[in-house]
Amino acid sequence: MVATTPAIGMSANSDADRRFFFAYTLFIFVTVLVGFVPHSVDLVHAVVVGHLPPIPLAIHIHAIVMGGWIILLLVQAASVATGRTALHRRLGMIAFAWIPLMVLMMVLVARSIWMMVAGLPAGAIPPDVLASTKTLLSNILIEQITAFVLFPLFALWGIAVRRSDPGAHRRLMILATLVILMAAVDRIAVRWLPTTYPASYDAQYIYALLWMAPVLIFDLVRRGRVHRVWVIGLACNLPFFVFNHFMWGSPRWLETAPIIMGLFGVSGWK
Template sequence: MATVAGAYTKVEPRPDVLSGTPRAHAVDRWIFVFMAAWFIAITLAGFIPDSIMKVGMVRAGARPPFPLVLHMHAVLMGSFLLLLLAQTSLMATGRRELHMRLGILGMALAGALVAVGFVLAPTMYHETWNALQSAPPNARAKLQELLSIKENILLLQIRIGILFPLFLAIGLRARKGNAGLHKRMIILATVMALPAGIDRIPWLPTALPASPVSVDLYTILAVSPMLVWDVIRNHSLHRAYWIWFAVTLPCAVIVNLLWNTPAWHALARQIMAV
């Protein structure tokens, strides 16, 4: 009798209410589409007001016209984000073959984006440097401050230029044998390029230009919907996040240690050959 009573009073482990449910499978498919759309929204929130303001300054003669390489970078980045949205949508709707064919275009866009980025950074730096050399004395202090800010921003640009293609390469290499790693690494690669848009959102609190710590925090926040869902769904961090944190955290420490130091400003000028 005691045995029967014990059998009825035994508490069974609570089942995973998400496992195998249609809702969970739907989120598994569409979370990556959401991330791509979320990245586009972040980019537009930053660049639309910034672009309107700077176009107004160009028309008023308060700043020089945008260089061609800046337009090229904007078109390539916009195309890459739209392609990411298309690619994630194709996989969510089961059109894998077209997704794979478009992947070739994605690789070409990514390569062009990195190449143009390495031209854009020195172009924008030399624009300010050249203005400083010919500026009247009353304008030199403001231009010198702007040049110092651009030297610090160069740290972030170099980090993007290295980590964006690195994470993309890891994701592309895994595309045939590890779909989970592949799709997460593509998202985690893309988020590395978002600070340029995040930092331009006018209502967002920021530690810039004094410190880059807000850049790192907002980058993690930007990727948090996918990360949080993965933890809820799988009760652990996916391997992709371990790779991402293992690389990005040391880089963040280096950037913060070098930020606004005399040694970095001197090295930045050597890199820019001025």
Template sequence: MASIANIGVDAGTWPPSGSPAARAIDRWIYVYMAASFIVVTLTGFIPDSIGLVADAKAGAIPPLPLVLHFHAVLMGSFLLLVLAQTTLAATGRLETHRRLGRVAMLLVPALVLVGFILVPTIYHSVWYPAQSAPQPARAELQHLLLRLDNIMLMQLRIGILFPLFIFLGLKARGKNGAFHKRMMILATATPLPAAIDRIQWLPTTLPVSPLSTDLYIVALLSPMIIWDVVRTGTINRAYLVWLGTYVAVSVAVYSAWNAGWWHAIAPRLMGV
């Protein structure tokens, strides 16, 4: 088993060197990233969830669908798993880290499946009332549907990139630890727009553009990326793979955002 001093250092590239503080950051930067993702998620979802539950109890909105609760439990479990995994690696408990990592192979497919069920469920909950609601409620619901069309673009991006990055990270496990640990963090950041967009006090470019959301993702990841560059003087391949793939898919998202042709296609994709 590797010593604690070696955890977080890329085997085969350079030996552990420098100050004790630098070596500590090498070990704990990934724990910090995982913890920061949980803070962002709680900051976005706790106030929003409290409001939704209150509205549902008051009868202002329909009861929250069961699939929404499943999604919350699965996503929370995944974030806690990533925090546990990074902590185990930082403290040298690699064998436990490897065994626990198998849980991701069950959680990730379940998350993706539930996500693809959740999207049309939410869409239908707005679409059908919008067809029969009196004015001005109908106009408000139709405007909400246009927003949901755009949100769907971001959800589709997550549905594509999240499992892809997880697959790449898990595939590198045991063969390329440097790529593996970075890609797992990058993958975990991919669904965070759902939480970021719920933080009401953050400046935003929505609904005009998702640019602000993407910039917040980059800001969240910047401590890990900047530390890597400062510590090693290079850009790890994981960042290049992540950035190239993220940008390629985002080009399609930005092209369709608020486009008339997309607003025509989106309801058909949702089966309405």
């Protein structure tokens, strides 16, 4: 495998394989657009009409960093599909800095949103809306923690095996991207699909499997079995799913989440 990259790695597989993985990264790119463009428009409108305070700078930077990863994934997949190995190698070096930057921004943006809500003046929004917002932020934190842990795990593992196991490399980079892609899938599900959200997150895990299904089916058809990376990835997600299922909305978690975010005892969060 070539130098560090969040792309579909170089491999000795057929052109059909490379075309498939490029098509799948294009599917990921479209998912991001469908999930975030309508949401962003609604968010900006809410700020303009005064229903929300100005969007923190950290959120803008977060959007640029996350979007940059998806674009880099797509460009790298295209470079493999078209045989542009030199370009693939040069662009791959970006991931060394990009992965820790993404994790940093995920943490900062989560913290920024909590602080924004905690800092709302009394009476700024109706009490019931404020309470539901705080509950939602606490519940979403479970999935954010999942991303904080699993994204760098899969991405750095993918980099580590880029030369020794190109097939695992490209799947690990996709797996890492699927972890953060759930933010877009969540928004698609809430807007257009049947969902258990916000009462529970269970339906979102079903959608996660649906979004993952094309690569699983591809491996079954081309290889006759599911690649071990997908099995390991699902196994790594299982503890988070179990925790999410039982803790989502529970009084214990709603008390614990503000402590994790450093807001225990802060008046704006009581």
